[in-house]
Amino acid sequence: METCTLVSMSILLGVLVRWGVSFNSYSGAGKPPMFGDYEAQRHWQEVTYNLPIQEWYFNTTDNDLNYWGLDYPPLTAFHSLLCAHVAKLINPEWVKLLGSRGYESPAHKLFMRATVLAADLLVYIPAVVLYCCYLTNGSTNKKVGTLLCILLYPGLILIDYGHFQYNGLSLGLTLWGVLGLGLGWDALGSLAFSLALNYKQMELYHALPFFCYLLGKCARQGLTGRGLFSLVKIAVTVLVTFALCWLPFLSDPEQALQVLRRIFPVARGLFEDKVANAWCSLNVLIKIRSILSSDSQFYLSFAVTLLAITPSSLKLLKTPTFWQFKLALVNSSLAFFLFSYQVHEKSILLAALMLPLLLKDGLLMPYAVTSLAFLVLSTHLLSALERCTEAQLRLEGYRRLAAWLPAWLFLSQFYSSLVLMVGLSVASVALPPPAGLPDLFPVLVSTFSFLHFLGTFIYFNIVQLSTPQGKQKTL
Amino acid sequence: MAAPVESSGWFPALAIAVSLLKCLFINAYHSTDFEVHRNWLAITHSLPISRWYYENTSEWTLDYPPLFAWFEYGLSQAAVHFDRGMLVVENLNYASPATILFQRLSVVFADLVFIYAVKECCTTVREEKAAKDLLRRPCFVLAVLLLWNFGLFIVDHIHFQYNGFLFGFLLLSVARHLQARHLEGALWFSIVLNLKHINLYVAPAYGIYLLRCFCFTQDNTDGSLRWRSFSPVRLVSLGAVVLSVTAASFGPFVAMGQLPQVLSRLFPFKRGLCHAYWAPNFWALYNVLDKALSMLGVRLGLLDVAGLPKASMTGGLVQEFQHAVLPSVSPPTALLCTLLAMLPALWCVWRRPCGGRGFLRCLVQCALASFMFSWHVHEKAAPASGEHRRDAGIFLMLATTGHYSLFPLLFTPAEFPIKVLLMLLFTIYSFSALRNLFSGEGSLLHPLEALYLLGLVAVEVLCEVVFPLSPWQQTLPFVPLLVTSVYCALGVSYSFVRLYVSLLTQEVTEKTKRL
Numbered sequence: 001m002e003t004c005t006l007v008s009m010s011i012l013l014g015v016l017v018r019w020g021v022s023f024n025s026y027s028g029a030g031k032p033p034m035f036g037d038y039e040a041q042r043h044w045q046e047v048t049y050n051l052p053i054q055e056w057y058f059n060t061t062d063n064d065l066n067y068w069g070l071d072y073p074p075l076t077a078f079h080s081l082l083c084a085h086v087a088k089l090i091n092p093e094w095v096k097l098l099g100s101r102g103y104e105s106p107a108h109k110l111f112m113r114a115t116v117l118a119a120d121l122l123v124y125i126p127a128v129v130l131y132c133c134y135l136t137n138g139s140t141n142k143k144v145g146t147l148l149c150i151l152l153y154p155g156l157i158l159i160d161y162g163h164f165q166y167n168g169l170s171l172g173l174t175l176w177g178v179l180g181l182g183l184g185w186d187a188l189g190s191l192a193f194s195l196a197l198n199y200k201q202m203e204l205y206h207a208l209p210f211f212c213y214l215l216g217k218c219a220r221q222g223l224t225g226r227g228l229f230s231l232v233k234i235a236v237t238v239l240v241t242f243a244l245c246w247l248p249f250l251s252d253p254e255q256a257l258q259v260l261r262r263i264f265p266v267a268r269g270l271f272e273d274k275v276a277n278a279w280c281s282l283n284v285l286i287k288i289r290s291i292l293s294s295d296s297q298f299y300l301s302f303a304v305t306l307l308a309i310t311p312s313s314l315k316l317l318k319t320p321t322f323w324q325f326k327l328a329l330v331n332s333s334l335a336f337f338l339f340s341y342q343v344h345e346k347s348i349l350l351a352a353l354m355l356p357l358l359l360k361d362g363l364l365m366p367y368a369v370t371s372l373a374f375l376v377l378s379t380h381l382l383s384a385l386e387r388c389t390e391a392q393l394r395l396e397g398y399r400r401l402a403a404w405l406p407a408w409l410f411l412s413q414f415y416s417s418l419v420l421m422v423g424l425s426v427a428s429v430a431l432p433p434p435a436g437l438p439d440l441f442p443v444l445v446s447t448f449s450f451l452h453f454l455g456t457f458i459y460f461n462i463v464q465l466s467t468p469q470g471k472q473k474t475l
Numbered sequence: 476m477a478a479p480v481e482s483s484g485w486f487p488a489l490a491i492a493v494s495l496l497k498c499l500f501i502n503a504y505h506s507t508d509f510e511v512h513r514n515w516l517a518i519t520h521s522l523p524i525s526r527w528y529y530e531n532t533s534e535w536t537l538d539y540p541p542l543f544a545w546f547e548y549g550l551s552q553a554a555v556h557f558d559r560g561m562l563v564v565e566n567l568n569y570a571s572p573a574t575i576l577f578q579r580l581s582v583v584f585a586d587l588v589f590i591y592a593v594k595e596c597c598t599t600v601r602e603e604k605a606a607k608d609l610l611r612r613p614c615f616v617l618a619v620l621l622l623w624n625f626g627l628f629i630v631d632h633i634h635f636q637y638n639g640f641l642f643g644f645l646l647l648s649v650a651r652h653l654q655a656r657h658l659e660g661a662l663w664f665s666i667v668l669n670l671k672h673i674n675l676y677v678a679p680a681y682g683i684y685l686l687r688c689f690c691f692t693q694d695n696t697d698g699s700l701r702w703r704s705f706s707p708v709r710l711v712s713l714g715a716v717v718l719s720v721t722a723a724s725f726g727p728f729v730a731m732g733q734l735p736q737v738l739s740r741l742f743p744f745k746r747g748l749c750h751a752y753w754a755p756n757f758w759a760l761y762n763v764l765d766k767a768l769s770m771l772g773v774r775l776g777l778l779d780v781a782g783l784p785k786a787s788m789t790g791g792l793v794q795e796f797q798h799a800v801l802p803s804v805s806p807p808t809a810l811l812c813t814l815l816a817m818l819p820a821l822w823c824v825w826r827r828p829c830g831g832r833g834f835l836r837c838l839v840q841c842a843l844a845s846f847m848f849s850w851h852v853h854e855k856a857a858p859a860s861g862e863h864r865r866d867a868g869i870f871l872m873l874a875t876t877g878h879y880s881l882f883p884l885l886f887t888p889a890e891f892p893i894k895v896l897l898m899l900l901f902t903i904y905s906f907s908a909l910r911n912l913f914s915g916e917g918s919l920l921h922p923l924e925a926l927y928l929l930g931l932v933a934v935e936v937l938c939e940v941v942f943p944l945s946p947w948q949q950t951l952p953f954v955p956l957l958v959t960s961v962y963c964a965l966g967v968s969y970s971f972v973r974l975y976v977s978l979l980t981q982e983v984t985e986k987t988k989r990l
Contacts, residue, residue, distance in 0.1 A: 005907040012900045019892050020499030110889050117892075373495045 006144040014151030021161040022113040032102055038164040040068035048077050049084035050097040053248045057258045071262045074245050075199040083115050116160055124172030135182045170200040182322050187237045194241035201263045205336040209328035212313045216320030278338045281450040301340055308335035315465055327464035334457040490590045493622050494583055497632045501579040504887045509635040510568050511535040517564040519544055520551035524727055528737050532564055538740045542669035542724040550581050582631055589643030593621045595650040616908040625878045625901040634884050641671050657689045661713055665720035672741050676845030677838055683821045684834045755880045755963030757847045763961050765801045816844035836978055843971050867909045868919040869973050875902055876966030879931045883956055934962050
């Protein structure tokens, strides 16, 4: 079958599944007084539409920062403003200042879901398609298989179209950045990534690899000649992008500082809620939040994160190939997730293990459906991968770590993890937790996930650090 | 899709994937048919058998044959564990989340019959050369076209019905006949007849075919009938199968003397020629012609406006009424037209059965004929078959037009992307797959046919985007339905004629070959 037919069918299926998930509940549905992320996004539309820019990030009578105050960088605010203009055309009740708090209706839900779909269609999906078509190796069928797997990835669909967020936009922009770098258009790639950074500060997880890769690449080209020119071009692109995004806030330093304070809330403690990272899991054994002061917690996480990310970054600086860049992206984001400060479970967006969050939102059915479908699909489509040399690569990494353990142990580990995952999911839904441990299941799930992420982190670090110089591999 | 996939693993994967997709739409819009089935669950669970066909607290009275009532009774035993509230007859329009979950899941599970039937059909598909690429194998294409069928998806899993379940039995009986297991095929067909009596109209095809191929055991050397080879044993065994199923289904009601009541519920001839939304069949064209002629007549002064019947046919009321210019159509007339339309196909199968393929063609022809001419056809009756290799083009026309005609069923804005996406997905796949299967035999569609199909896009844009924003939305609200129905009726009628032409020319070439 021709590529364009297969690709168009994959896209249609991806959009269909997304829209199907959107029929279900969203975060905070029908739960006053605070509701959830859905209400937060609606509130930002209200704030950005009705108030002047100078008041968006400040606490005023019209803008109560305790009720879902803006805590994303300016591009999110501009996006909300755009959506608000459209909302005003359809129904002004949706963005009425102070009068639209907790507004819920089927029409409004349709509108909000449509905004997420629009963002995906314009940014994320084209990036994925281009990535799979041009930056992956293999036959047409394999490329389409990869495309389908990425498009049907449950985590992103459930968070964006279920819980309600706009991660497709920031991830899409980052992907455009990766595309740019992969195709050799460094300036455009930097532009895209800068936009991503200005949309969600969470993209800082990916910032270091971008930086190291570009710096390393320019250094390769010679820091006195062409390399310097490329470096300057990239730097100028990034600075101009940032300037344009922050323009309204640069007139007054207090404005810029307030925005920074909102997007980096250092006063909130090492973590909130149950999240699958190191600190939350450590907290099970040592009550770290009560032992250390707030400042010490911040410095500790900063130091450990830096430590975790250094090997990968240095390797990338030394050998700035695209494959190294991709590995570094994985390692960097994992390091930040595992060790940094104030991580939210949504930051992971990896395996579909945000179960407690989804249960709270009433999204059990879509979770089950999309995860099962993804499992079935990826086993079928990507089974071919297991037969080629990638498998050797995978096992090589583990072998170096623990050479005495037999290979079958690692292969069966996948299935046993799967069984445990299913078991935990079922238990979380079906069984009531014991009286003395009300948070048993969320803690179990997050600890279980943490161990997997830690394992993945270690594994990918080994892979990245052990890839011999000059070996070109694309996935 | 990648080369090393095991050859047997793809079918379960397809089936699981489509079942999971169906589960995603549990919370989508559902029509009054949802309440219909909830009501039947309540009736069969809470009331004694003697009351089933008399109960009319709700307007949605039991109008399917008794075997379906038994099916609903079986479902209601499981429903008890979800929400007892749905089983109370007085709880009209009861739709708690548990009820919705149960009913939707019941459709998904009932589809297992359909999935099994598709599997059986795939094994009977003849493959002349085993293609290496899975996507190009006829059985794969057939499986996708059936399992992921747009019509079944929209009607069963969103609008809400059990057509997949019913169609599964029909398909299974067809598969058995193709495998020459005729008694079993007759069993499945009797079951489906007793589940939904609308399948009566393909009964002639079954009857003639079984009589010809099963009861007469041998043919003469030139293929014509050998009258001497009639086997009474076979006829009796066939009859026994059919009668025993019917007895199991209707038995209790005959014993209670309720047969007339049951039949009156099953065949409600008080309803009008066309449903509120006109099925795209012959009568839609007939009605439009009548309307056009009457308007012309008034304009030319030949007819008196006062003498014309009220223009309520397009108003959406389901009643009997008269046509203005052309002769009015009554139920017996419609039945006669249907039988006449089926006759050539039946004659072909009698004269020259051509094995299972001939039977299949006849079946499709009869189904289509009854859709075209029957009394009070629901739009959902549009068949979605087409395993004919030479008629791929006709299949594309019929399937695309038929599927598009289902669009008005989902009129809510939230479901709009669903129907468009699914339609595109199915249409792109069917065109591409069939073109690959028959590559090298020229293009499947005549340019005019392609133009007609593209016109569907224009009709869709006009009806769902342009018209609602125009001033006529208030005064003539039925126009989009009318336009959709008539436009699709053209396509369906055209396919009907072409199928017949293909059937009869094949007959002629067979004859000349033997001469």
